Amino acid sequence: MTLLDDFELIAGPPPLEEYLQLRKDAGLSQKTRQQGAGALAGSWFFCHLRETASGRTVAMGRVIGDGGWCFHIADMATLPEFQGRGLGRLVLDTVVAHIRETAPENPYITLIADPPGRRLYEQAGFTEINPSRGMELPWVRP
Numbered sequence: 268m269t270l271l272d273d274f275e276l277i278a279g280p281p282p283l284e285e286y287l288q289l290r291k292d293a294g295l296s297q298k299t300r301q302q303g304a305g306a307l308a309g310s311w312f313f314c315h316l317r318e319t320a321s322g323r324t325v326a327m328g329r330v331i332g333d334g335g336w337c338f339h340i341a342d343m344a345t346l347p348e349f350q351g352r353g354l355g356r357l358v359l360d361t362v363v364a365h366i367r368e369t370a371p372e373n374p375y376i377t378l379i380a381d382p383p384g385r386r387l388y389e390q391a392g393f394t395e396i397n398p399s400r401g402m403e404l405p406w407v408r409p
């Protein structure tokens with residue numbers, strides 16, 4: 268019995284509504300349809316897991332990348348009732364494998380680790396970026 272008996276691993280983005288809903292249900296910040304459409308169309312790689320029985324998208328992750336050397340993993344999310352079963356790790360391993368198999372040697376693979384994902388990422392071999400640190404530019408309404 269493996270995860271793939273119950274779930275289908277799909278290379279590509281989920282439907283827009285399911286993408287937005289999965290972000291919301293996983294507790295991530297909500298995005299507009301316009302923002303979501305850009306994420307779906309503009310990612311370098313996307314994968315998601317669909318529960319075979321219901322057809323629902325239950326987990327996802329994606330890579331924003333230049334195809335050369337810079338690859339940023341984003342939108343790692345699993346529906347709360349499906350967490351702790353290895354789906355996040357399967358998604359993470361899939362996106363990392365795709366980068367390793369497709370990108371030129373020595374890709375720079377990054378992510379911003381929110382607390383719920385930290386152990387997962389550490390177990391998969393990610394380390395803190397030292398002495399650099401991630402920064403953001405807060406949005407100010409013009």
Ligand SMILES: CC(C)(COP(=O)(O)OP(=O)(O)OC[C@H]1O[C@@H](n2cnc3c(N)ncnc32)[C@H](O)[C@@H]1OP(=O)(O)O)[C@@H](O)C(=O)NCCC(=O)NCCS
Pocket residue numbers: 293294295326342343344345346349350351352353354355356357379380381382383384386387390
């Ligand atoms: C981060 C997130 C995507 C992880 O997804 P997930 O599907 O729960 O991930 P996994 O099931 O692969 O791993 C989670 C835990 O379950 C454990 N696990 C995996 N398979 C298991 C199994 N069969 N039985 C018991 N535990 C298991 C893992 O070891 C891990 O435990 P740990 O955190 O104590 O190390 C999910 O928690 C989430 O969506 N969080 C909210 C959104 C968020 O913050 N996303 C991260 C943005 S950076």
